[in-house]
Amino acid sequence: MYSLSWLILLLPLTGFLSLSWFGKRFPKLLGGWFACAMVGGAFLVTLLMLAQLYSESPADRLNHVQTLYPWIVSEGFSLNLSILIDPLSVFMLLIVTGVGFLIHVYSIGYMHHDKEFNRFFAYMNLFIFAMSVLVLAADFFFLIVGWALVGLASYLLIGFWTEKKSAVLAARKAFVMNVIGDVGMLIAAFMIFEHFGSLNYVDVFKAAPTAFFPNDDSILLITFLLLVGAFAKSAQIPLHTWLPDAMEGPTPVSALIHAATMVTAGVYLVARCNALFTMAPFTMYLIASVGVITAIVAGSIGMVQYDIKRVIAYSTMSQIGFMFLAVGVGVYSVGMFHLMTHAFFKALLFLGAGSVIHGMADEQDIRKMGGLRYAMPITFITFLIASLALAGFPLTAGFFSKEEIVMNAYHGQYGNFVFWGLAVIAVGMTGFYTFRLFFYTFMGKSRTPEAKPHESPLVMTAPLMILAGLSLLGGFLGPWVHSFLSPVFGGAVPMHHDDAMLEIIAVAAAMGGIIAAVAIYMTGKDQLAFAKQMLAPIYEALYNKYYIDEIYDFLIVKPVKAIGKFMEERAEKLGIDFSVDEVGRQVREVSRGISIWQSGKVRIYALNMVAGMVTILLFVIFM
Amino acid sequence: MDFILTGIVFLPLIAAIVIMMMKVTGDNNGKVVGIATLASVLTFAGAIALLVMFDSHHHGMQFVQSFEWVPMLHIHYTVGVDGISLWLVVLTALLGVLAVYFSRDQKKNLQYFLALILLLEGGTLGVFVAMDSILFYVFWELMLVPAYFLIGFWGEGNKVYATTKFVIYTLVGSLLMLVGIIWVTMVHYELTHTLTFDIPTLLQTQMPANIQFYMFICFFMAFAIKIPIFPFHSWLPHAYVACPIPALILITGAMSKAGAYGLIRFCLPLFPETIANWGLWIGSAAAGGIVYGAWIAVAQRDLKALVAYSSISHLGFIALGIFAFNGQGVEGSVLQMVNHGIIASALFIIVGILEQRLGTRQLDQFRGLKKPMPVLYAMFMLIALAALGLPGLNGFVGEFLILMGVWGSHLFAGMAGLFVLAAGLAIVFASIYMLFMFQGAMQEPVDEKHGSVLDLSRREIGLLIPACILVVMIGLYPKGIVDRVSPAVDHVLHMEKKYKSLDAGSGHGGGH
């Protein structure tokens, strides 16, 4: 039965290959629906796997490894091409293929006018395939393969509009940043192989608890290197700068890759390797700290941006920061829970933004929007639901997951007061930027009267409605998530902490954020101008994203280029090349010196001859 | 079946001589091209047959053929193939077909051009199958002759300087190697009182520790220059940039592998003690070269120079893997030789095609070619991704094995982390310069004047298709290659020395 799971990989791969080989011969819409069918099929197979897992007792649900063929056998190292079915991978796949399917359907409407419709769907299928490889991998090698392949798909889709210079540059930046992460994971894999003699999850995780002392140097290094990969992929500080730029891609791409699935792979990685991370409490603090700092930094930048997609992108970074905070304080399934709810409402938010952009004829600046609630009612309602869920309004999906995170930031295994306090601030910011965006876009009067916004077709709004439903009700899945995933995390179910005081403060923070947004953006313009004037320096720093791009450019990009040029001109041409040529030149100089003997004067040759004769004679006589 | 290796080696050589002797008048070129193509295809067919008949469980030489050549000095004509050379033979034969196929566009003196290409192919194949050290040396120098003329006569730019530098530099190394070959034979003679140049027999010799280092240097210099290992690389950028592309396919794809092959064949089994002492330093040079080449490639604007410097980086990986001196490292290196042969030659073919179409190789002179050339776009992307080491394609498998070997290497203990880090840096740089090259050429809006450039012709697709298929296949199933390599590598690394060295023997004999 589990062998059917190969279909999860095979179907999107078929979609990718057939669309990229025969894409030109496919009729336009058929190609799109074909791609959707492939992802939908993968989703159904995943459901089948879920049912299969449920037919077994929780303890037996782990470690179903399916092997296809031996991939390599080298001295002391062998690897099979195999996949791993367990609750965590099935859970993740449900999100990937499920949300992926909805976004595929949505894309049929969104990309309708694009000339390279089928190429787009080929890449989207490639992404689903790559993500499935990442999730299903049964060892660290294929994890890296999947890790890099999703990077590739992301690169292809960010740079989908190849004639747009900014998209091309953004794609390159995303790829290079991700390669940095890949290298980190590569080295981590070597270290794991060195210590465990294997790269298989099953072997490694079984041996992990006895292989190290907690906070051993090597386990710290391994987890730290894994984190480089996780942070690069999940756009956490300091490897985050590619994500906002990645918004150059088509909006469904942002929804699928840069919100719902790929960027959360880092959280998945930490959850997957929980056996390793548990052995390194210090790394756990690091994860939680980076998570919460990213949540605050990204949230604060999001508060002042004007590009609708960039605001959501920063919000994504911030929410992933929450997830890292959750796994960092040791409640893995809470992180996965937030990953799920976030996939719902953030995909919805992006798709809604896409609908807005679509309706506004490719306008992305929220200052030029406004009053869209009449023109786009379905988008308006669904966007509102998504915003509420994101802000953590009580009883929406985001409320449950975020509340658990904030609670565990204090009560969790590695939780403390500082994490909690920062998390609450980030929650407040979330409420603020979400509703700032919402009010700018949908409320008030239209700021560009000449625009003729229109509601999107059903093929786009239907996924919106389904996702809205999930965003509203997904929060009630919490207990199921915790119990379903508990075998993977050593049977632990996160405790529920009844701490009314903390809960009230968290909710109040979210509400405070929303109310602040209402106060500033719903009433007249004056406050805004006043606030901007008062906080001008901070505002500038925020608006320019803390100048991190500029700092990187100055500290890394420019020196790399300069050193490259320097090495070519100095080390290469004047150093190595010159010295080799100089050897040749010196040889020639020496021969020129010697060639004085070859004067061309016969009498001198004769004299030499005689002198030689005499010398030999003297030698013979006297020696 | 004894004649198969001789056939593979001499078919191109004979065809080359036939072509040179032909009297070509006007439109007789068709016959020349026909003969060249036939010879290269038959050679490739022979190589495939070799691959099919190869016994992958056997570590020793197979298909051995031997007869006396210079009886007075006990020099034999001996050919044979094992797991290490097998893939290089197949690779060279494949690249030979591609090179001949690509040569047709050569306007100037096609007859001699093709003859020299075949000569180069035959010489390189000879190096890989020669099992007599003098024969090895003869083929080694035979490679140099056609390369000299191909660069010097058909080249471009500063071609005379480039080819002179290339030949003299390489010759310095190979003459040292001749000294080394004779020296090894003399030591063997002292120990066993039999004069032989047979390589498998010579490899059984335990070299005396006090002279091992000097003998090692003799061999090492030849191979290090040929690969090249940093800092002996300075002939490469000049030669590659000047070299006509069809010849470059063979020079970069096959000839540069001869150096790495020599390291595995001679240096590893003969001088294990010296490598144990000096491996760390050589590894440092190789790791330095990896970063150095990649870093300079980042600053390049000329596509050919960019690929040339990236080659220095990738060849550094191969050298690093060899001196890791363990199974994964050496097997990864052999795999990476095949990979680099495929990838670098395909990249050069692409550069050649672009240059034919646009008349320039400077990156800032063109862009946005995706629109007029969608097929090239797809193929270029695949090759570029393989070149930057995307996991799932072949380049990564080799790099992974090599770095895994480096990480676990006893020779590099202490520095292994640094080497891997350097390699990691180079991988990041590789993604920068490859994307720079690919995106710079293919993306963004197209220039007016290049709007109607023709896409790949059927023939050009045929040139790139083998690379595209192999890049994916090796990525999906590297076991197919590694399985045939590993018995031979295992044998090389764990060789029991039959002929113990004199000083070791007297040491055990004890006292005065």
Added chain:
Amino acid sequence: MGSEFVLFISAAIFSIGSVGFVIRKNPLVMFMSVELMLNAVNFLLIGYSSFLNSLDGQIFALIIMTVAAAEVVVGLAIILTIFRTRHELDVDRINTLKG
């Protein structure tokens, strides 16, 4: 008249020949000096041949004379050609082989 006399004469002729070869500029004279040196050797060979009662030395002398004759043919031809092309015969000015 002992063998010392032959040796002395031979050495004297040889020295005259070699000094002449070194100091004269005209190739014809130099040529003659070379012949002088050869004859010095011949003289030695013949002289010792008679002392030792063996014909080997005389046979050798004959061979040397044959060689010298052949040499003269080639040498004179060269000198003639040089004179024809350059209209002078000064070895110090014939130095195209200068390195």
